[in-house]
Amino acid sequence: MYISPAELDALEDFRPAVQRALYLAERINGVCMRYVSHHYNNAYAIIDGVKTDGTPFPRNLSFDFNDTYCALTNRSSTDVLHIHDALSYDQTARLKVTELLQIRSYVGAPILLNGSVFFGTLGIAAPEPNAFSAQDAETLKAIAAFLAAAIELEYEHCRHVKAGTYKRAALSLLPEDIPGLVCYSIRMDLYPDWNGMLEEADQAHVEHVLISRLKQYTQRELTLFQLEPLKYMLLMYDDEKPVDKLYAARQLHDHLTEPVKSGDRFIKPAVALGVSEYGEETRTHTLIQKAYMASVRSKATHRAKTVFTPPSAKAASETKSIIARDLPLALEHESFSFVYQPQFHTGTGAFSGVEVLLRWEHPDIGFVNPEWVFEVAERTGMLLEMDRWIMQKAVQNLSPLYQIQPFQVSINLSSFHADPHELAAVIRQTAGKGLIPAEHLTFELTENPEPESTEQLHLFLESLKETGVRIALDDFGKGYSSMSYIQRLPIHTLKLDRTFIQDLDTDSAHRWLVKAMVTMGRRFQLSVIAEGVETGEQLALLKECGCPFVQGYYFARPMPLEELKKKLMMNTYRTAGS
Structure with missing residues (x-):
């Protein structure tokens, strides 16, 4: 059991027990200093107490621990610490407080919750040596046990102690x-x-x-x-x-x-x-x-x-206004970051690639929903610049790892509404730098529910054919135009929406749908990746359905670049060639 300072402030009903313990301690020696301390982390605080001159300690007066005080309070022991003469005791002789408070005799009894967890100390001290007998020390220990029981009673009234x-x-x-x-x-x-x-x-x-x-x-x-x-x-x-x-x-x-x-x-x-x-x-x-x-x-x-x-709509609107205000500066100063979601071959478990995911920790808002970032970027005309920065930065970040161990890099494009010619030019420019070969670059697109967008998208994808990059249709099956997309558009990969995978092991209808979509992908000579794989049962069913690639928490969570690099360098993820 551990009681934090904030918890202690809330447990007001144990305060009378502290006062009662201090009163009983006074009966041992009427002129002594007495206090109750609480220990937490690397500090301690005086909960309540009276100095030798009769004036009270400031409530919750806190101090940092040092080796001398740790030895003095005997934190690791259940025994009472009894010092007959502080000036001849190695630990206390060096303490300034010994002289400041005129302490010569000291008894400290540990307050033990549940009989073993060190909460703090019930201490008494006197200005003359040999002020306390062995019987006094035993009496103080009994008072400390009484106080511990009172704290436990109040604490357990509002805590599941075992669960924390x-x-x-x-x-x-x-x-x-x-x-x-x-x-x-x-x-x-x-x-x-x-x-x-x-x-x-x-x-x-x-x-x-x-x-x-x-x-x-x-x-x-x-x-x-x-x-x-x-x-x-x-x-x-x-x-x-x-x-x-x-x-x-x-x-x-x-x-x-x-x-x-x-x-x-x-x-x-x-x-x-x-x-x-x-x-x-x-x-x-x-x-x-x-x-x-x-x-x-x-x-x-x-x-x-x-x-x-x-x-609420009001709170969402205010957040998006902050995003719109700060997005240009964030892009200029490259305030965004990435995490990388590994992908694996279903049959062998071999590492096959990563999906690049955008993150932005705003100084006022905290972590910003990426969907809102792209929504605001589209509304404010910054979508193309966002896409450009994401593509170029992601390829630049992953290129050193790719040179050691080739893999597929998947990058999300935010929307179909950007000018297709300009966006195609940015992709060709990114692929043309040669940091990662075009055939190992996949750009993920989400289907647009507006039918008139399909023709525009078709022209856009046709213009990318010559570059050799691959195109994936993200969240496949979630929208209404999935079939027309794979029939009419030059795409290479289907990414099955996680909502189908989530109930794969409990819903036979979802299993039938996933099998049908995988079969459809094979018919059109498309690769298929299942998103959101979280259990071994889901993986087994995807193998049974013939789904070739997977990603999800069952294998790995999205991670920073350094963590991905460490896992690849340590061969944590077996590759197709290993």
Whole structure:
């Protein structure tokens, strides 16, 4: 059990127990200094206490640890530290506080939660030597045990101590107004990759993993509440920078729905997610209730599929205005970055290529939803410049790795609405530099629902034929014009939308669709990549369907360039030629 300073501030009901402990300690020696300290990380604070002259310590007075104080407080031991004469004791003789507070005798009793976890110290000190007997030391130890029990009682009232999360009762400790608060209500179901019942031990293990994942998203303390098994409330807030709520929700969803291995099986969480945010409503408990009800509706309506409650229209509009204002400068100063999603051969597991994904951490907004970046770029006439920078920078970044070990590089193009001649010229220019051969460059396009765009796209792709680059149709099957695209357009690769893969192992209709799309790809001599592969069962079914390439969290998450380089250099990912 570990109690943080923020948690301690919330546990006000244990304060009378501290006062009672100090009163009992005074009975040992009426003129002594007495205090209760709390230890956390590499520091300690005086929770409450009285100096030798009778004046109180400043409340929550904090100090950094040093080796001398660590030895003095005997942090690693459950024993009482009894010093008869501080001037003759090696550790305390060097402490300035010994002279400053006129300490000659000292007894420090550890406050141990659950009998073993060091919380802090109940200490007494006197200005004369040999002020405390062995019996006094035992008495102080008993008082410290009483105080530990009082802290445990209050702490466990609002904490799941073993899980390290707060109980529903702890919600009442929250302030009524928390600027910048975002509430995520999370309801989960667990589906094993087999047809049997989920064992209690498996569920406990999976829930432990899920709680660990949730804790990675807490920005401050007092944030993760476990309302019931598999039902949580995650509170995130930042006074200084607003967060792209939709993007944060997508990140949280992706992280939570990643399959969990328990023994020899995989358990896949299904998530219903409700989100509310500070703004139009400011009362904390109303926001919590709104998020909770949103997750209930999500689960009831969508059968436990993940549903995002997006930010309000006003908040989204304000965020996009900030993006539009700062996009030109961000492009000029190259404030964007990339992560790289590895791709693999389904049959052999060999590394085959990477998809380049754009990221932008805005100084005020935080991580920006890439879809919003491209939407704003199109609206403000910056789309071509964005495409140009992404293509050239991605090829420049990956070229050194390619020279060591050739692989396919897939780059997303943002839209079909850019001038086809200008965009084609940029692609030809990028391919013509020779950093990565044209046949190993794939440009991913998303189908456009407007029928009149197909002819424009056809002209654009025909103009690229001479360059030798490859074209992939992203999110295949999601739109309405998929068949006309593969029949009429000169494309090379189909990328199956992740929504088909997500339920591949539980939905026979999806298995039939995926098999049909893979067969269709082969008929038109197209390569096929399945996105969003998260379980071994999904991989086995894709092999059965004849899908040649895959990408997804089952193999690797998107990663920075240095991490990709490290894995390739260490031969973590076996290549087709190895």
